[in-house]
Amino acid sequence: xxxxxxxxxxxxxxxxxxxxxxxxxxxxxxxxxxxxxxxxxxxxxxxxxxxxxxxxxxxxxxxxxxxxxxxxxxxxxxxxxxxxxxxxxxxxxxxxxxxxxxxxxxxxxxxxxxxxxxxxxxxxxxxxxxxxxxxxxxxxxxxxxxxxxxxxxxxxxxxxxxxxxxxxxxxxxxxxxxxxxxxxxxxxxxxxxxxxxxxxxxxxxxxxxxxxxxxxxxxxxxxxxxxxxxxxxxxxxxxxxxxxxxxxxxxxxxxxxxxxxxxxxxxxxxxxxxxxxxxxxxxxxxx
Numbered sequence: 001x002x003x004x005x006x007x008x009x010x011x012x013x014x015x016x017x018x019x020x021x022x023x024x025x026x027x028x029x030x031x032x033x034x035x036x037x038x039x040x041x042x043x044x045x046x047x048x049x050x051x052x053x054x055x056x057x058x059x060x061x062x063x064x065x066x067x068x069x070x071x072x073x074x075x076x077x078x079x080x081x082x083x084x085x086x087x088x089x090x091x092x093x094x095x096x097x098x099x100x101x102x103x104x105x106x107x108x109x110x111x112x113x114x115x116x117x118x119x120x121x122x123x124x125x126x127x128x129x130x131x132x133x134x135x136x137x138x139x140x141x142x143x144x145x146x147x148x149x150x151x152x153x154x155x156x157x158x159x160x161x162x163x164x165x166x167x168x169x170x171x172x173x174x175x176x177x178x179x180x181x182x183x184x185x186x187x188x189x190x191x192x193x194x195x196x197x198x199x200x201x202x203x204x205x206x207x208x209x210x211x212x213x214x215x216x217x218x219x220x221x222x223x224x225x226x227x228x229x230x231x232x233x234x235x236x237x238x239x240x241x242x243x244x245x246x247x248x249x250x251x252x253x254x255x256x257x258x259x260x261x262x263x264x265x266x267x268x269x270x271x272x273x274x275x276x277x278x279x280x281x282x283x284x285x286x287x
Contacts, residue, residue: 056088056249063250074252088249093126093239095248098259100125100235105266107231112273115228116208124205124228125235127198132190133233139179139191140202140229146175147206165207172203 060082068076082088100122107113115121128136150171154164176199183191205228213221238244248255 056092056245057082059246060088060249071253074256075250078249078252092245092249093129095252095255096239096244097122097126098256099244099248100238102259102262102266103235103238104231105263107234109266109269110273112275113227113230114224115231116205116212116224120205120208121228121231121235123201124232125239127201128232128236129239130190130198131194132188133236135183135188135190135194136198136202137229138183138186138188139176139199140205142175142179143172143199143202143206144209144225146172147210151210165210169203172206176203 060079063075063079065075065079066072078091081091101118104115104118104121124136131139147168150168151164154167157164159167180191180194183189205225209221209225212224
């Protein structure tokens, strides 16, 4: 078995042991039956549960605004959008995405941690908000493990590339469904009401891993995928920060301006990255 499937198994074992270590309340613990009749009115989650739309809506509508000017025009537009029915959660996510991009830039040029570009870590950060970090890692490990395993089984079979990938996608969809069924029994309740879009982002990341593995090497694919997950988790932690959410919502002009200035500073940095000091440690130690 290849190295990356082993890592996927390790992630699954970590999640299982983390769940096993949680304190159990026997009087309250009740799991749904394995075979059940679905509710005729399913619940649809339109935004991540970490961002409370009702509280944010109240904050926006009760905010005191100065007369309209170039320094507060976005606040007026946000209040207008919320009054017309736009979700505050969506507005917050839109204004936090540039900050997540700045975080990716910091880790890229100051630390040396690079993943699959800028878009993938930012979108996965939003995905982790919907699935939870543990639930997202569980889902991603399942998808990548099945993707790699079925791809290895099909290697001796002579098929064109796209039919082969379609077969892999079929087994991936089945495994994802089984993971969603098994998640409540493992204590991962955040996946019970997840929509299709977080799953599609994880499938897209698994596809990027496969493409990089074929085009470069398995080591490069592992490095880029692991770095992308780390960047996405840090971005999700940043986006879950309640103080930052309120700051961006109540002062969007300041948040955008600070992000632009910060990106200019990062873009002009030309020094060593932290991970490069380890590579050139022998040279630095001679001085």
